[in-house]
Amino acid sequence: MCSFMLVFQIIAKAAMTVVIGFEGSANKIGIGIIRDGEVLSNPRRTYITPPGQGFLPSETARHHRAVILTVLQEALEQAGLKPADVDCVAYTKGPGMGAPLVTVALVARTVAQLWGKPLLGVNHCIGHIEMGRLITHADNPTVLYVSGGNTQVIAYSERRYRIFGETIDIAVGNCLDRFARVIKISNDPSPGYNIEQMAKKGSQYVELPYTVKGMDVSFSGILSYIEEAAHKMLESGQCTAEDLCFSLQETLFSMLVEITERAMAHCGSQEVLIVGGVGCNLRLQEMMGVMCKERGAKLFATDERFCIDNGAMIAQAGWEMFRSGHVTELPDSWITQR
Incomplete structure (x- = not known):
């Protein structure tokens, strides 16, 4: 009986799908990891400007470039995972601000190639919806x-x-x-x-x-x-x-x-x-x-935690897409502001 349960647990664990999601369409940069509906990590940084000022695309992208690798390391450490444990890399394809989107897409593409993982471009809006449905259990x-x-x-x-x-x-x-x-x-x-x-x-x-x-x-x-x-x-x-x-x-x-x-x-x-x-x-x-x-x-x-732009919402939408057989080929891994 014990050996049967051990085999069952090993099979169940092997069947689990882990997706890492990169979000950076505006002034927040977030990387989240989802494993079959469970949020394993979801660190985030926000680019904050002085009162009376908005955030410009170029300056926002510079902020994202400065912190994205630190956030990536935090996401893996909080989840207790290694790159080998990840099944798919998802990133925000759009809509959003051009320069920040490009910054995050470049890192996601690089990570996917370095880790030898499939890549998935995710619609930012659907990421919000799927995260909301996951957390609230809305039907x-x-x-x-x-x-x-x-x-x-x-x-x-x-x-x-x-x-x-x-x-x-x-x-x-x-x-x-x-x-x-x-x-x-x-x-x-x-x-x-x-x-x-x-x-x-x-x-x-x-x-x-x-x-x-x-x-x-x-x-x-x-x-x-x-x-x-x-x-x-x-x-x-x-x-x-x-x-x-x-x-x-x-x-x-x-x-x-x-x-x-x-x-x-x-x-x-x-x-x-x-x-x-x-x-x-x-x-x-x-x-x-x-x-x-x-x-x-x-x-x-x-x-x-989940309303504001975050990486876990991109990971969750990516998880849904990956389980349905979708992947984004490298030549198609562009971004769109619309």
């Missing part, structure tokens, strides 16, 4: 994907992830980040997080443009309006910076809840999954939770 949700570069309502239909609604200009995270620069909010740990904390202290709602067009949203008009009004209102004492943060959040998130609910009705869905960096925001989760409760639906969300 077939309507997905609200909100980050610095993307704002989309997505659902799985007829063997594909399909976009049911999206921003027609800038992403919600980009709107928040750019407003933070206007009133000089710190970028540490992130402008969105600091806006969220300031919004908790706001009490006066300042009316802002509300732009929903069918299943789509527009944020550029709101940003232009609040950028122009912010200094005048603050200098005149009409409101506080906390009031502006509160008002911006309430307006943006109300728009997102509206289009998500419309997509749920269209798909006949009773689950909502929030993914992406802005998905960490507890006020957004609270507002979405109210809508879900009214519909008798379930809300699924994760914390900053």
Whole structure:
């Protein structure tokens, strides 16, 4: 009996698939390792700029180049694995910022060749979704994907992830980040997080443009309006910076809840999954939770470990693809910003 169990454990262990994922599409560089749905490691570094400044592609890429090998070593050490234990190397193919994407893709290609492992280019958006599904155990949700570069309502239909609604200009995270620069909010740990904390202290709602067009949203008009009004209102004492943060959040998130609910009705869905960096925001989760409760639906969300860009999400999407027989040949291992 003991020998049978030992053989069974050896076979089971041999059948396990280990994928390492490289993510670096924006200002975060992360490397994560997944073994059959188990997160073995997920270290990350963030490029933080001074208040009032964004992050430029070239400077972000320089940051990633400086730390990526250290993060790779951390990922292997935390997982207790050697390169020989890895079955596949996954990397973010896009979308994202060109220079950081190229930096990470080059390292992933090099690692795959040095280790003699197959390579897989992963869609960044699908990485977020698959990570959310893994952590929350959501079955077939309507997905609200909100980050610095993307704002989309997505659902799985007829063997594909399909976009049911999206921003027609800038992403919600980009709107928040750019407003933070206007009133000089710190970028540490992130402008969105600091806006969220300031919004908790706001009490006066300042009316802002509300732009929903069918299943789509527009944020550029709101940003232009609040950028122009912010200094005048603050200098005149009409409101506080906390009031502006509160008002911006309430307006943006109300728009997102509206289009998500419309997509749920269209798909006949009773689950909502929030993914992406802005998905960490507890006020957004609270507002979405109210809508879900009214519909008798379930809300699924994760914390900053898995909402914010990370390597494990690329590893998980890569694991799904690798188990389905996909690989990316070296000549096809390019990147795309779109």
